[in-house]
Amino acid sequence: MHSQADPTAAAPHPRAAELAVECLKGIDGLLGDWLETVRPLREHYADSVPDDDFRETALQAFELLLRTVAELPVPAELAGISERIGERRARQGVPLDSLLAAARLDFRVVWAALVARADDEDKVLLVASAYHVWEAVEAHVTGIMTAYQRTVLEMGRQREDERRLWFDRLLESAGRNPTVVRDAGLALGFAPAACFLCVAALPGPGPGEGLHGAAAALRSAGATLQRQTVSSAALLIVQLGSRVTEETVLAGLEGVRCGVSPVADGLAAVPRAVELATATVRALPESAPGPLRLADAWLDVLVNRAGHFTAHLADDVLGGLTGDGTPPGETDRLLHTVRVHLAGSGSIAETAKALYCHRNTVQQRFTRLHELTGRDIRRPEDAALLALALRARESGER
Numbered sequence: 036m037h038s039q040a041d042p043t044a045a046a047p048h049p050r051a052a053e054l055a056v057e058c059l060k061g062i063d064g065l066l067g068d069w070l071e072t073v074r075p076l077r078e079h080y081a082d083s084v085p086d087d088d089f090r091e092t093a094l095q096a097f098e099l100l101l102r103t104v105a106e107l108p109v110p111a112e113l114a115g116i117s118e119r120i121g122e123r124r125a126r127q128g129v130p131l132d133s134l135l136a137a138a139r140l141d142f143r144v145v146w147a148a149l150v151a152r153a154d155d156e157d158k159v160l161l162v163a164s165a166y167h168v169w170e171a172v173e174a175h176v177t178g179i180m181t182a183y184q185r186t187v188l189e190m191g192r193q194r195e196d197e198r199r200l201w202f203d204r205l206l207e208s209a210g211r212n213p214t215v216v217r218d219a220g221l222a223l224g225f226a227p228a229a230c231f232l233c234v235a236a237l238p239g240p241g242p243g244e245g246l247h248g249a250a251a252a253l254r255s256a257g258a259t260l261q262r263q264t265v266s267s268a269a270l271l272i273v274q275l276g277s278r279v280t281e282e283t284v285l286a287g288l289e290g291v292r293c294g295v296s297p298v299a300d301g302l303a304a305v306p307r308a309v310e311l312a313t314a315t316v317r318a319l320p321e322s323a324p325g326p327l328r329l330a331d332a333w334l335d336v337l338v339n340r341a342g343h344f345t346a347h348l349a350d351d352v353l354g355g356l357t358g359d360g361t362p363p364g365e366t367d368r369l370l371h372t373v374r375v376h377l378a379g380s381g382s383i384a385e386t387a388k389a390l391y392c393h394r395n396t397v398q399q400r401f402t403r404l405h406e407l408t409g410r411d412i413r414r415p416e417d418a419a420l421l422a423l424a425l426r427a428r429e430s431g432e433r
Contacts, residue, residue, distance in 0.1 A: 048160045048161075048163055048164050050153075050157055050160045050161075051104065051149065051160065051161055051164035051167070051168075052104065052105045052106050053105075054149045054152050054153055054157065054161070055101045055102075055104040055105035055149065056101075056105045056107070057152050058101050058145070058148045058149060058152065059098065059101045059102070059105065059107075061148075062094065062097055062098060062101065063094075064148075065097050065144055065145070065148050066090065066093055066094050066097060068144050068147070068148070069093060069097070069140065069141065069144045070090070070093070072140050072143065072144060073137045073140055076133050076136055076137045076140075077089070077133075077137065079130060079133045080127070080128070080129040080130065080133060080134075083127045083128050083129055084124070084127055084129060088123075092116065092119075092120050092123070095112075095113055095116045096116055096117070096120065096138070096141065096175060097141065097144075097145070098113060099113045099116050099117070099175065100141060100145055100168075100171050100172060100175060101145065103171040103174075104145070104149075104164075104167060104168055104171055117174070117175045117176075117177075117178025117179050117182070118178050118179070118181070118182035119182070120134075120138075120179050120182075121134075121178065121179035121180060121181065121182030121183035121184075121185075121186065122182045122183070122185075122186045124179075124183060125182070125183045125184075125186035125187050125190065126186060126190070131180070131183055131184075134179065134183065135176055135179065135180060138172075138175060138176045138179055139172065139176055141172050141175065142168065142169055142172040145168060145172070146165070146168055149161055149168070197222055198222055198223055198261060199263060201218065201219040201222035201223060202219065202223060202261055202263050202272075203263075203265075204219060205219040205302070205305065205306060206265070206306045206309060208306070209306045209307070210302070210303035210304060210305060210306045210307065211303070213303075216302050216303045219302065220302050223259075223261050224259050225259060225261075225274055225302050226274065226302075227301060227302040227303070228301055228302075229274050229275065229276065229301070229302070230274075230275045230298050230299065230300055230301075231272055231273065231274055231275060231298070231299040231301075231302065231304075231305050231308065232272075232273050232275055232281055232284050232295065232296065232298055232299070232308075233270065233271070233272050233295070233296040233299060233305060233308040233309050233311070233312040234246065234249075234270065234271040234272075234273070234284070234288065234293050234294070234295050234296075234312055234326065235267075235268040235269070235270055235271075235293060235294045235296075235309065235312035235313040235315070235316045236268060236269045236271075236291065236292060236293040236294075236316060236325075237268060237269075237292070237316055237317070238264070238267075238268065238269055245288070245290070245291030245292070245293070246262065246269055246270075246271045246291065246293065247262070249271065249284075249287040249288050249291060250262050250271055252287050253273060253279060253283070253284065253287055256278060256279060256283065257278055257279065258273055258274065258278075258279040258283075259273075259274040260272060260273045260274065265309075267313050268312075268313045268316065270309060270312070270313075271293075272305060272309070275298065281298060285326060285328075288325065288326040289326075290324055290325070291325050291326060292316070292319060292323075292324065292325040292326075293312075293316055293319075293325045293326045293327070294311075294312045294313065294314070294315025294316030294317070294318070294319060294325070294326070294327050294328075294329065294332070295312060295315065295326050295327065295328045295329065296308035296309070296311045296312040296315070296329055297311065297328075297329055297330065311329050312329070314329075314336050314339070314340060315327055315328070315329045315332050315336055317336075317339055318332050318335035318336045318338070318339040319332070319335075320335075334422055334423060334426045335426060335430075337423065337426075338423060338426045338427050338430050339430070341427070345427035345430055346427070348423060348424050348427045349424050349427040349428040351424075352408060352410060352420050352421060352423075352424035353370075353408060353421075353424050353425070353428060354408075355407035355408040355409065356369060356370065356404075356407055356408060361407060365403075368400070369400055369403065369404050369407075370425070371390075372386070372390065372397060372400045372401075372404075373404065373412060373421055373425065374425065375389050375390055376397075376401075376412060377412075377418065377421070377422050377425070381418075383397050383398060401413060408421075
Protein backbone atom coordinates (compact mmCIF):
# COMPACT_ATOMS: atom_id res chain seq x y z
CA MET A 36 0.00 0.00 0.00
CA HIS A 37 1.35 3.44 -0.91
CA SER A 38 1.86 6.04 1.77
CA GLN A 39 -0.97 8.54 1.93
CA ALA A 40 -0.40 12.24 2.52
CA ASP A 41 -1.74 13.71 5.74
CA PRO A 42 -4.95 15.53 4.73
CA THR A 43 -4.42 18.05 7.55
CA ALA A 44 -1.02 19.11 6.23
CA ALA A 45 -0.80 22.36 4.23
CA ALA A 46 -0.37 22.07 0.47
CA PRO A 47 3.20 22.51 -0.82
CA HIS A 48 4.14 26.12 -1.35
CA PRO A 49 4.04 27.20 -5.02
CA ARG A 50 7.67 28.22 -4.77
CA ALA A 51 8.62 24.59 -3.84
CA ALA A 52 6.87 23.43 -7.00
CA GLU A 53 8.78 26.03 -9.04
CA LEU A 54 12.10 24.86 -7.58
CA ALA A 55 11.17 21.25 -8.40
CA VAL A 56 10.59 22.27 -12.05
CA GLU A 57 14.07 23.86 -12.08
CA CYS A 58 15.54 20.64 -10.70
CA LEU A 59 13.71 18.68 -13.38
CA LYS A 60 15.55 20.68 -16.04
CA GLY A 61 18.87 19.73 -14.42
CA ILE A 62 17.94 16.14 -13.68
CA ASP A 63 21.19 14.74 -15.12
CA GLY A 64 23.11 16.57 -12.40
CA LEU A 65 20.87 15.09 -9.71
CA LEU A 66 21.48 11.63 -11.13
CA GLY A 67 25.24 12.14 -10.93
CA ASP A 68 25.00 13.26 -7.29
CA TRP A 69 22.82 10.25 -6.43
CA LEU A 70 25.11 7.76 -8.18
CA GLU A 71 28.01 9.05 -6.13
CA THR A 72 26.02 8.94 -2.90
CA VAL A 73 24.72 5.43 -3.50
CA ARG A 74 28.05 3.93 -4.62
CA PRO A 75 28.85 2.18 -1.28
CA LEU A 76 25.42 0.55 -1.20
CA ARG A 77 25.60 -0.57 -4.81
CA GLU A 78 28.81 -2.49 -4.20
CA HIS A 79 26.65 -5.27 -2.71
CA TYR A 80 24.85 -5.90 -6.01
CA ALA A 81 26.91 -4.15 -8.72
CA ASP A 82 27.37 -7.42 -10.63
CA SER A 83 23.61 -8.12 -10.64
CA VAL A 84 22.40 -4.87 -12.25
CA PRO A 85 23.97 -3.54 -15.49
CA ASP A 86 25.05 0.11 -15.41
CA ASP A 87 22.60 1.15 -18.13
CA ASP A 88 19.71 -0.45 -16.27
CA PHE A 89 20.78 1.17 -13.00
CA ARG A 90 21.09 4.66 -14.51
CA GLU A 91 17.88 4.48 -16.57
CA THR A 92 15.63 3.39 -13.70
CA ALA A 93 17.22 5.97 -11.37
CA LEU A 94 16.59 8.72 -13.94
CA GLN A 95 12.93 7.69 -14.27
CA ALA A 96 12.54 7.57 -10.47
CA PHE A 97 13.88 11.11 -10.07
CA GLU A 98 11.60 12.39 -12.80
CA LEU A 99 8.64 10.79 -11.03
CA LEU A 100 9.61 12.35 -7.69
CA LEU A 101 10.21 15.83 -9.09
CA ARG A 102 6.98 15.77 -11.09
CA THR A 103 5.11 14.74 -7.94
CA VAL A 104 6.64 17.57 -5.89
CA ALA A 105 6.03 20.05 -8.76
CA GLU A 106 2.45 18.78 -9.05
CA LEU A 107 2.97 18.12 -12.77
CA PRO A 108 1.19 15.37 -14.74
CA VAL A 109 2.96 12.00 -14.54
CA PRO A 110 3.28 10.25 -17.95
CA ALA A 111 1.95 6.70 -18.17
CA GLU A 112 5.44 5.25 -18.64
CA LEU A 113 6.50 6.73 -15.30
CA ALA A 114 3.38 5.90 -13.28
CA GLY A 115 4.46 2.35 -12.43
CA ILE A 116 8.22 2.83 -12.27
CA SER A 117 8.41 2.12 -8.52
CA GLU A 118 6.70 -1.27 -8.94
CA ARG A 119 8.79 -2.11 -12.03
CA ILE A 120 12.00 -1.36 -10.13
CA GLY A 121 10.89 -3.57 -7.22
CA GLU A 122 9.98 -6.47 -9.49
CA ARG A 123 13.11 -6.19 -11.64
CA ARG A 124 15.51 -5.97 -8.68
CA ALA A 125 13.85 -8.96 -7.01
CA ARG A 126 14.42 -11.05 -10.14
CA GLN A 127 18.01 -9.78 -10.29
CA GLY A 128 18.62 -10.93 -6.73
CA VAL A 129 19.30 -7.49 -5.24
CA PRO A 130 19.02 -7.55 -1.41
CA LEU A 131 15.87 -5.72 -0.31
CA ASP A 132 17.56 -3.76 2.49
CA SER A 133 20.22 -2.39 0.12
CA LEU A 134 17.58 -1.56 -2.49
CA LEU A 135 15.39 0.38 -0.03
CA ALA A 136 18.37 2.18 1.52
CA ALA A 137 19.41 3.37 -1.95
CA ALA A 138 15.86 4.50 -2.77
CA ARG A 139 15.58 6.49 0.46
CA LEU A 140 18.74 8.40 -0.49
CA ASP A 141 16.55 10.02 -3.16
CA PHE A 142 15.19 12.36 -0.48
CA ARG A 143 18.66 13.59 0.46
CA VAL A 144 19.59 14.28 -3.16
CA VAL A 145 16.27 15.92 -4.11
CA TRP A 146 16.21 18.04 -0.97
CA ALA A 147 19.81 19.16 -1.50
CA ALA A 148 18.98 20.12 -5.10
CA LEU A 149 15.94 22.16 -3.99
CA VAL A 150 17.92 23.95 -1.28
CA ALA A 151 20.78 24.68 -3.69
CA ARG A 152 18.37 26.52 -6.01
CA ALA A 153 16.62 28.46 -3.23
CA ASP A 154 17.52 31.88 -1.81
CA ASP A 155 17.19 32.64 1.88
CA GLU A 156 13.50 33.49 1.61
CA ASP A 157 12.80 30.34 -0.47
CA LYS A 158 14.54 28.18 2.11
CA VAL A 159 12.09 29.31 4.77
CA LEU A 160 9.21 28.40 2.47
CA LEU A 161 10.81 25.04 1.63
CA VAL A 162 10.75 23.92 5.25
CA ALA A 163 6.96 23.88 5.17
CA SER A 164 7.06 21.67 2.07
CA ALA A 165 9.62 19.15 3.35
CA TYR A 166 6.81 16.79 4.38
CA HIS A 167 5.54 16.58 0.80
CA VAL A 168 8.99 15.80 -0.57
CA TRP A 169 9.40 13.07 2.01
CA GLU A 170 5.95 11.67 1.24
CA ALA A 171 6.79 11.45 -2.46
CA VAL A 172 9.96 9.50 -1.68
CA GLU A 173 8.19 7.19 0.79
CA ALA A 174 5.42 6.45 -1.74
CA HIS A 175 8.17 5.49 -4.21
CA VAL A 176 9.93 3.32 -1.62
CA THR A 177 6.68 1.62 -0.61
CA GLY A 178 5.88 0.84 -4.25
CA ILE A 179 9.32 -0.73 -4.67
CA MET A 180 8.99 -2.80 -1.49
CA THR A 181 5.46 -4.04 -2.25
CA ALA A 182 6.37 -5.16 -5.76
CA TYR A 183 9.63 -6.71 -4.58
CA GLN A 184 7.93 -8.80 -1.89
CA ARG A 185 5.14 -9.87 -4.23
CA THR A 186 7.69 -10.95 -6.85
CA VAL A 187 9.73 -12.90 -4.31
CA LEU A 188 6.59 -14.80 -3.30
CA GLU A 189 5.75 -15.53 -6.94
CA MET A 190 9.31 -16.67 -7.62
CA GLY A 191 9.17 -18.91 -4.55
CA ARG A 192 5.95 -20.50 -5.77
CA GLN A 193 7.44 -20.97 -9.24
CA ARG A 194 10.57 -22.61 -7.79
CA GLU A 195 8.45 -24.88 -5.60
CA ASP A 196 6.28 -25.81 -8.58
CA GLU A 197 9.43 -26.60 -10.54
CA ARG A 198 10.77 -28.74 -7.69
CA ARG A 199 7.49 -30.67 -7.49
CA LEU A 200 7.49 -31.28 -11.24
CA TRP A 201 11.04 -32.61 -11.21
CA PHE A 202 10.33 -34.85 -8.24
CA ASP A 203 7.28 -36.23 -10.05
CA ARG A 204 9.48 -36.91 -13.09
CA LEU A 205 11.97 -38.72 -10.88
CA LEU A 206 9.20 -40.95 -9.51
CA GLU A 207 7.74 -41.56 -12.97
CA SER A 208 11.15 -42.61 -14.33
CA ALA A 209 11.62 -44.96 -11.33
CA GLY A 210 15.17 -43.62 -11.16
CA ARG A 211 16.15 -45.50 -14.34
CA ASN A 212 16.90 -42.45 -16.50
CA PRO A 213 20.32 -40.99 -15.54
CA THR A 214 19.52 -37.66 -17.23
CA VAL A 215 16.31 -37.24 -15.22
CA VAL A 216 18.15 -38.20 -12.02
CA ARG A 217 20.86 -35.61 -12.71
CA ASP A 218 18.45 -32.81 -13.64
CA ALA A 219 16.12 -33.61 -10.74
CA GLY A 220 19.10 -33.40 -8.40
CA LEU A 221 19.95 -29.94 -9.74
CA ALA A 222 16.36 -28.71 -9.39
CA LEU A 223 15.92 -30.16 -5.89
CA GLY A 224 19.37 -29.26 -4.59
CA PHE A 225 20.16 -32.95 -4.03
CA ALA A 226 23.51 -34.64 -4.65
CA PRO A 227 22.69 -37.65 -6.88
CA ALA A 228 25.30 -39.83 -5.15
CA ALA A 229 24.17 -39.00 -1.59
CA CYS A 230 22.09 -41.19 0.71
CA PHE A 231 18.45 -40.39 1.40
CA LEU A 232 15.73 -41.31 3.87
CA CYS A 233 12.14 -41.33 2.67
CA VAL A 234 9.20 -40.83 5.02
CA ALA A 235 5.53 -41.31 4.12
CA ALA A 236 2.37 -40.32 6.01
CA LEU A 237 -1.19 -41.01 4.99
CA PRO A 238 -2.97 -37.97 3.54
CA GLY A 239 -4.72 -35.87 6.16
CA PRO A 240 -4.12 -32.87 8.43
CA GLY A 241 -2.66 -34.76 11.41
CA PRO A 242 0.23 -36.67 9.80
CA GLY A 243 0.80 -33.89 7.26
CA GLU A 244 1.28 -31.32 10.03
CA GLY A 245 3.68 -33.71 11.76
CA LEU A 246 5.80 -33.97 8.62
CA HIS A 247 5.65 -30.18 8.22
CA GLY A 248 7.01 -29.65 11.73
CA ALA A 249 9.73 -32.26 11.24
CA ALA A 250 10.72 -30.66 7.92
CA ALA A 251 10.96 -27.20 9.51
CA ALA A 252 13.19 -28.51 12.30
CA LEU A 253 15.40 -30.40 9.85
CA ARG A 254 15.76 -27.33 7.64
CA SER A 255 16.86 -25.36 10.69
CA ALA A 256 19.50 -28.04 11.25
CA GLY A 257 20.77 -27.48 7.71
CA ALA A 258 19.11 -30.45 6.01
CA THR A 259 18.42 -30.53 2.28
CA LEU A 260 14.95 -31.99 1.80
CA GLN A 261 11.80 -32.10 -0.28
CA ARG A 262 8.20 -32.26 0.90
CA GLN A 263 5.77 -33.59 -1.64
CA THR A 264 2.20 -34.83 -1.70
CA VAL A 265 1.35 -37.58 -4.17
CA SER A 266 -1.93 -39.41 -4.63
CA SER A 267 -1.11 -42.07 -2.06
CA ALA A 268 0.83 -40.22 0.66
CA ALA A 269 2.47 -37.10 2.01
CA LEU A 270 6.22 -37.50 1.54
CA LEU A 271 9.37 -36.15 3.15
CA ILE A 272 12.70 -36.94 1.47
CA VAL A 273 15.82 -35.99 3.42
CA GLN A 274 19.40 -36.03 2.18
CA LEU A 275 21.62 -37.60 4.83
CA GLY A 276 25.06 -36.39 5.75
CA SER A 277 27.42 -35.76 8.64
CA ARG A 278 25.00 -33.35 10.39
CA VAL A 279 21.71 -35.00 9.42
CA THR A 280 21.69 -38.75 10.04
CA GLU A 281 19.00 -41.42 10.02
CA GLU A 282 18.80 -41.12 13.82
CA THR A 283 18.37 -37.33 13.55
CA VAL A 284 15.40 -37.75 11.21
CA LEU A 285 13.78 -40.48 13.33
CA ALA A 286 14.13 -38.35 16.47
CA GLY A 287 12.37 -35.47 14.71
CA LEU A 288 9.50 -37.79 13.74
CA GLU A 289 8.76 -38.98 17.27
CA GLY A 290 5.01 -39.40 17.65
CA VAL A 291 4.25 -38.82 13.95
CA ARG A 292 2.25 -41.62 12.30
CA CYS A 293 4.49 -42.37 9.34
CA GLY A 294 6.47 -45.07 7.60
CA VAL A 295 10.22 -44.86 7.08
CA SER A 296 12.13 -46.52 4.26
CA PRO A 297 15.55 -48.10 4.47
CA VAL A 298 18.34 -45.68 3.54
CA ALA A 299 18.36 -45.14 -0.23
CA ASP A 300 21.85 -45.24 -1.72
CA GLY A 301 21.71 -42.51 -4.35
CA LEU A 302 18.93 -40.36 -5.78
CA ALA A 303 18.11 -43.05 -8.35
CA ALA A 304 17.01 -45.32 -5.47
CA VAL A 305 14.57 -42.76 -4.03
CA PRO A 306 11.51 -43.87 -6.08
CA ARG A 307 11.84 -47.40 -4.69
CA ALA A 308 12.34 -46.00 -1.17
CA VAL A 309 9.18 -43.89 -1.57
CA GLU A 310 7.22 -47.03 -2.50
CA LEU A 311 8.58 -48.88 0.53
CA ALA A 312 7.87 -46.01 2.94
CA THR A 313 4.32 -45.72 1.61
CA ALA A 314 3.76 -49.46 1.98
CA THR A 315 5.08 -49.26 5.54
CA VAL A 316 2.73 -46.50 6.70
CA ARG A 317 -0.23 -48.34 5.19
CA ALA A 318 0.66 -51.34 7.35
CA LEU A 319 0.83 -49.24 10.53
CA PRO A 320 -2.04 -50.19 12.90
CA GLU A 321 -4.39 -47.29 13.62
CA SER A 322 -3.70 -47.46 17.34
CA ALA A 323 0.09 -47.53 16.96
CA PRO A 324 2.18 -44.35 17.09
CA GLY A 325 4.94 -43.71 14.60
CA PRO A 326 7.38 -43.62 13.12
CA LEU A 327 7.50 -47.21 11.86
CA ARG A 328 10.58 -48.42 10.00
CA LEU A 329 10.21 -50.98 7.23
CA ALA A 330 12.81 -53.16 8.95
CA ASP A 331 10.39 -53.55 11.86
CA ALA A 332 7.28 -54.01 9.73
CA TRP A 333 8.00 -56.48 6.94
CA LEU A 334 5.39 -59.00 8.11
CA ASP A 335 2.71 -56.32 8.35
CA VAL A 336 3.69 -54.87 4.97
CA LEU A 337 3.53 -58.25 3.25
CA VAL A 338 0.17 -59.04 4.81
CA ASN A 339 -1.18 -55.61 3.91
CA ARG A 340 -0.01 -55.93 0.30
CA ALA A 341 -1.56 -59.39 0.01
CA GLY A 342 -5.01 -57.83 0.08
CA HIS A 343 -7.90 -60.31 0.19
CA PHE A 344 -5.43 -63.21 0.17
CA THR A 345 -4.77 -62.55 3.87
CA ALA A 346 -8.10 -64.11 4.81
CA HIS A 347 -7.27 -67.20 2.69
CA LEU A 348 -3.83 -67.39 4.28
CA ALA A 349 -5.19 -67.28 7.83
CA ASP A 350 -7.86 -69.88 7.05
CA ASP A 351 -5.48 -72.22 5.26
CA VAL A 352 -2.72 -72.18 7.88
CA LEU A 353 -4.70 -71.72 11.10
CA GLY A 354 -8.10 -73.09 10.15
CA GLY A 355 -7.50 -76.37 12.02
CA LEU A 356 -7.41 -74.46 15.31
CA THR A 357 -11.01 -73.34 14.97
CA GLY A 358 -12.57 -76.73 14.28
CA ASP A 359 -15.44 -78.12 16.30
CA GLY A 360 -13.17 -80.50 18.17
CA THR A 361 -10.81 -77.82 19.47
CA PRO A 362 -11.83 -76.05 22.70
CA PRO A 363 -11.46 -72.24 22.49
CA GLY A 364 -9.21 -72.25 25.52
CA GLU A 365 -6.79 -74.64 23.83
CA THR A 366 -6.78 -72.52 20.66
CA ASP A 367 -5.90 -69.38 22.63
CA ARG A 368 -3.17 -71.21 24.55
CA LEU A 369 -1.58 -72.61 21.38
CA LEU A 370 -1.66 -69.26 19.59
CA HIS A 371 -0.15 -67.49 22.60
CA THR A 372 2.66 -70.04 22.69
CA VAL A 373 3.30 -69.51 18.98
CA ARG A 374 3.43 -65.72 19.40
CA VAL A 375 5.88 -65.93 22.30
CA HIS A 376 8.08 -68.38 20.40
CA LEU A 377 8.14 -66.29 17.22
CA ALA A 378 8.94 -63.12 19.20
CA GLY A 379 12.00 -64.79 20.74
CA SER A 380 15.12 -66.39 19.40
CA GLY A 381 13.49 -69.67 18.40
CA SER A 382 14.81 -71.50 21.44
CA ILE A 383 12.38 -73.93 23.10
CA ALA A 384 14.04 -73.28 26.47
CA GLU A 385 13.67 -69.50 26.08
CA THR A 386 9.99 -69.88 25.14
CA ALA A 387 9.36 -72.13 28.17
CA LYS A 388 11.03 -69.59 30.46
CA ALA A 389 8.90 -66.77 29.02
CA LEU A 390 5.73 -68.84 29.56
CA TYR A 391 6.75 -70.03 33.06
CA CYS A 392 6.34 -73.68 32.08
CA HIS A 393 8.51 -76.74 31.38
CA ARG A 394 10.14 -77.11 27.98
CA ASN A 395 8.32 -80.47 27.56
CA THR A 396 5.03 -78.55 27.86
CA VAL A 397 6.10 -76.29 25.01
CA GLN A 398 7.08 -79.32 22.93
CA GLN A 399 3.72 -80.92 23.58
CA ARG A 400 1.90 -77.77 22.49
CA PHE A 401 3.91 -77.62 19.28
CA THR A 402 3.10 -81.26 18.62
CA ARG A 403 -0.59 -80.52 19.13
CA LEU A 404 -0.32 -77.50 16.82
CA HIS A 405 1.18 -79.77 14.18
CA GLU A 406 -1.68 -82.22 14.57
CA LEU A 407 -4.31 -79.53 14.11
CA THR A 408 -2.72 -77.41 11.36
CA GLY A 409 -0.19 -79.65 9.64
CA ARG A 410 2.48 -77.01 10.36
CA ASP A 411 5.50 -77.63 12.58
CA ILE A 412 6.81 -74.38 14.01
CA ARG A 413 10.19 -76.04 14.53
CA ARG A 414 10.63 -76.07 10.71
CA PRO A 415 11.78 -72.63 9.38
CA GLU A 416 9.40 -72.70 6.39
CA ASP A 417 6.40 -73.54 8.56
CA ALA A 418 7.47 -70.95 11.14
CA ALA A 419 7.48 -68.27 8.41
CA LEU A 420 4.00 -69.29 7.25
CA LEU A 421 2.68 -69.31 10.80
CA ALA A 422 4.13 -65.84 11.41
CA LEU A 423 2.41 -64.48 8.29
CA ALA A 424 -0.84 -66.26 9.09
CA LEU A 425 -0.89 -64.84 12.62
CA ARG A 426 -0.41 -61.30 11.26
CA ALA A 427 -3.14 -61.93 8.71
CA ARG A 428 -5.50 -63.17 11.44
CA GLU A 429 -4.74 -60.15 13.65
CA SER A 430 -5.21 -57.82 10.68
CA GLY A 431 -8.61 -59.35 9.99
CA GLU A 432 -9.61 -58.98 13.63
CA ARG A 433 -8.64 -55.27 13.55
